[in-house]
C-alpha cells in the first residue's frame with residue numbers, strides 16, 4: 315500500500331507538487347496521467363526516495379520513505395529512460411543488479427526475460443542497444459525480484475506492438491496476484507485492459523482520482539480515453 319500525505323515538492327521557487335493526498339491499495343493498477351510537466355515523475359521519484367521528501371510524507375506499507383531506505387526492496391521500478399553502464403553486456407548488467415540486491419530467499423521472476431528472448435542477445439553491450447531493447451531490459455529488471463509494488467514510468471514508449479502486448483499481459487497477471495501497479499502513460503488507449511483506477515494530475519495537483527468503473531459510469535463511456543476527454547471538457551466549462 316502507498317499513502318501520500320500532503321506532499322509538496324519545490325525545485326527552487328517552482329512548485330512541482332502541491333499538497334498531494336493519495337492512497338493506493340494492493341491488487342490495483344493505477345494510471346497516473348496528465349499533461350507534460352504536471353508532476354507525475356516527480357511524485358514517482360518521491361515514492362522511490364529519488365527525490366527528497368521534505369514537505370508532507372509518503373508511506374510505503376506503513377513505513378515513511380524518510381526513515382529507512384530498505385522499504386525500496388519491495389518496489390520494482392521501470393524508469394522512463396533507463397541508464398546502464400555502457401560497456402556492460404545485457405547479461406553482465408542483469409547479473410550486476412542481481413548481485414547488488416543480495417536478497418537470497420526471493421525466487422527470481424524471469425518470465426519477461428524469456429518472453430522478450432533477451433538471452434539470445436545476452437552478449438550485446440548496453441550502448442549498442444536500440445531504445446526499445448533498452449526498455450525491455452528495464453522492464454525485465456522491474457519485475458525480476460518479484461516485488462509487491464511495481465512502478466512503470468511510460469513503460470510502452472519505444473516498445474513494438476508485440477513487446478507492448480507481452481508487457482501488458484505481465485502487468486495484468488501481476489495485478490491479479492494482488493500486487494500494486496502504478497503506471498504513467500500518455501497512451502490512454504493502451505490502458506483500457508490493465509487499469510482499475512486513474513489519477514489525473516494538473517500543475518502539481520490531483521484533479522481526479524477515480525475507479526475506472528465509476529469513471530465509465532459517470533461519463534457514460536466505454537473507454538478510459540473517452541472518459542478522460544469527457545472530464546477535461548467538463549473542467550473547461
Ligand SMILES: Nc1ncnc2c1ncn2[C@@H]1O[C@H](COP(=O)(O)OP(=O)(O)OP(=O)(O)O)[C@@H](O)[C@H]1O
Nearest residue numbers: 325328329330348349350351352353354355356357
Ligand atoms: N530536478 C529538478 N529540478 C528542477 N525542476 C524539476 C526537477 N525535476 C522536475 N522538475 C520540474 O517539475 C515539473 C514536473 O516535472 P515531471 O518530470 O514530474 O513532469 P511529468 O508530469 O512527469 O511530465 P512528462 O509527462 O513530460 O513526463 C516540470 O516543470 C519539471 O521541469
